[in-house]
Amino acid sequence: MYTVVREPEPSLAPPGIDPELAERWLVAFLRDELIERRHVHRAVVGLSGGVDSAVTAALCARALGPQNVHAVRLPYATSSPASLSDARAVVEHFGLQERTIEITAAVDGYLQFEADADARRRGNVMARVRMLVLFDQSAKLGALPVGTGNKTERLLGYFTWHADDTPPVNPLGDLFKTQVWALARHLHVPPALIAKAPSADLEAGQTDEGDLGISYPRADAILAQLLLGYSDAQLIARGFAAADVALVRGRADGTHWKRHLPTTAMLTNTAINEFYLRPVDY
Amino acid sequence: MPSPEDRNAASQVALAIVQTKPRKGRYAENLADLAQAFEQLAAEPPDLVVLPEAALTGYFLEGAVYDVALTAERFASDLAATWRTACGERPVELIGGFYENDDGTYYNSAVAVRADAGGWRIEHRHRKLFLPTYGVFDEARFVSRGRRLETFAAVCGCSAIAICEDVWHSIVPTIAAVKGARVLFVPSAAPGRGIDGAGELTSVVRWHEVLRSIALEHGMYVVYAGLTGFEGGKGMTGSSCVVDPRGEFRVRAPLTEASIVRAVLDWREVELARAGLPLLGDLADVLPDLLLDDQLPLPRGIGGACTP
Known part of the structure; x- marks a missing residue:
């Protein structure tokens, strides 16, 4: 009898991560981008009470020292008290500088004239006001705003354009949500933040996975293989549910524009970023 | 017996890899940083x-x-002058990569520059063949590709x-080896x-x-000089290293720090490795047959070994 050896079945698991390696790499990235390139020694991080901003703040603390990380809590009137207390736990755990700035008056100062604004519009206004505050605090403190968006939400378009995505430096943007969770455990982010369901916290009971219609582990597993170029048919043949594949593909394909700068009409052969090409760090 | 071009080379050569971490496009500042590295080397010049x-x-x-590309002569002159300032007339061979402007045609190039009391001269120039x-x-959008792979008589042979x-x-290291490198x-x-690997970036593992x-x-010997910095x-992965003729790492620099790597290249190691595993001799014997296969497009032959 011959021994038959078969290749393993395709994995349906989300991509893995070596969190210690990722930490080293991202700390080096933050030091290079802030201190060596921009000569900025302080970071401003909007702390939502969620895992992404907690991990970002922890990485900044390792890169710059916790005394140089200014965590800003930016609650709106309807924000969950649990978010505030979770953000406080991160501040205390990592020894960060903290400031709490209510955005209710700023948001309502505009929305009072927009009685028909639905939850999506209201959420976008809150996100843009939060970013306004973070940039202004950075100017005040001689700091740089550091972004917290992860690869999953970027690919699914689950963020407010020119708000969550605006900080000039983002350490997590090439990590899927499930990898951020693993990194959070490695960095000793308070376990309650890792365990709770991620939420934009715009209304009671809201969760990311409820909004998206798919769990992060399933979305990440599909996204990881979709990005490698596999077709929908190949993904389904590998064992992913057709509905999940269609959902993820649809969101990724429908939001390419959110991952780019504004579309500029090209009129000359010196158009910026079309013909005139210079890297961001030149 | 050493080949004729190697007879004048030392059997042991002290090597230093300077793993640079340049600021983007700031050539003069980066040259000043290199001067500091050379000053560090001056106590024990390689x-x-x-x-x-x-x-x-x-x-x-x-x-x-197109803003920063230089002629090979200008880059070589700058390297030699920087060395001379730090280490005087101590002879050295300097090998380094730069973007080359050759009368308006641009290349990703590297030169080997010999500097000594008599001045400096370019011993060899390689233009990158495969442009990712x-x-x-x-x-390939910005530079042209090189067209030849030459060997040269370096201080280490x-x-x-x-x-x-x-x-x-x-095929590239294969041709270099068959030509005598x-x-x-x-x-x-x-x-x-x-x-997602264990302790090492996947791309670094592949490189190794x-x-x-x-x-x-x-x-x-394979002497790898890696750029570092984001x-x-x-992030450029640094990890400059020396691999000996048996395929073992002698020394390796860190991923993300400007570093100096020191090692000694010893011909005897090459001879012993080739005696123990004579694959190169086998290759030199068989390669012409493989390349003369009329199903291959335009075989050009592999002549032209090192000249002294």
Whole structure:
């Protein structure tokens, strides 16, 4: 009898991560981008009470020292008290500088004239006001705003354009949500933040996975293989549910524009970023 | 017996790799940083110094290549003058990568420069053959490719230079070895990716496999000089290293820090490795038959070994 050896079945698991390696790499990235390139020694991080901003703040603390990380809590009137207390736990755990700035008056100062604004519009206004505050605090403190968006939400378009995505430096943007969770455990982010369901916290009971219609582990597993170029048919043949594949593909394909700068009409052969090409760090 | 071109070379050569971490496009400032590295070397001057690809400008330049590219003579002169300031008339061979402007045609190049009391001269120039133009890379959009792979008589004996992707095509080190090279210098700029492995970036692991495979197959030293530092979020992986002719790492620099790597290249190691595993001799015997296969497009032959 011959021994038959078969290749393993395709994995349906989300991509893995070596969190210690990722930490080293991202700390080096933050030091290079802030201190060596921009000569900025302080970071401003909007702390939502969620895992992404907690991990970002922890990485900044390792890169710059916790005394140089200014965590800003930016609650709106309807924000969950649990978010505030979770953000406080991160501040205390990592020894960060903290400031709490209510955005209710700023948001309502505009929305009072927009009685028909639905939850999506209201959420976008809150996100843009939060970013306004973070940039202004950075100017005040001689700091740089550091972004917290992860690869999953970027690919699914689950963020407010020119708000969550605006900080000039983002350490997590090439990590899927499930990898951020693993990194959070490695960095000793308070376990309650890792365990709770991620939420934009715009209304009671809201969760990311409820909004998206798919769990992060399933979305990440599909996204990881979709990005490698596999077709929908190949993904389904590998064992992913057709509905999940269609959902993820649809969101990724429908939001390419959110991952780019504004579309500029090209009129000359010196158009910026079309013909005139210079890297961001030149 | 050493080959004729090697008779004047020392049997042991002190090597230093300077793993640079340049500020993007700031050539003069980066040259000043290099001067500091050379001053560090002055206490124990090496015979041979190797720098990475695009060592004093950074790698991802897009259209700024045309702002910062230099003639080979200007780059060689700057290297030699910097060495002379730090280490006086002590003879040295300096190998380093730069973007080259040759009368308006641009290349990703490296030169070997001999500097001594009599001045300096370019011993060899290699223009990158394989320009990565996929994914994050866009080289062929901005520079032209080289067309020849030459060996040259370096201070450490017959050697060749291959830049970064050049060595991912096994034909390149193969031809260098068959043409007599005992040392392959690999100036490189390799952006790191792959964090799902264990303790090492996947791209670095792949590089190590490639470098060790070259050294082992051909019984040659592989001297890898890696650029380091983040360029717009893309982190260059440093990891400059020396792989000996048995395919073992002698020394390796860290991932993300400007570093100096010191090692000794010893011909005897090449001879012993080739005696123990004579794959290169087998290859030299069989390769002509393979290349003369009339189903191959335009075989050109592999003549033209080192000249003294």
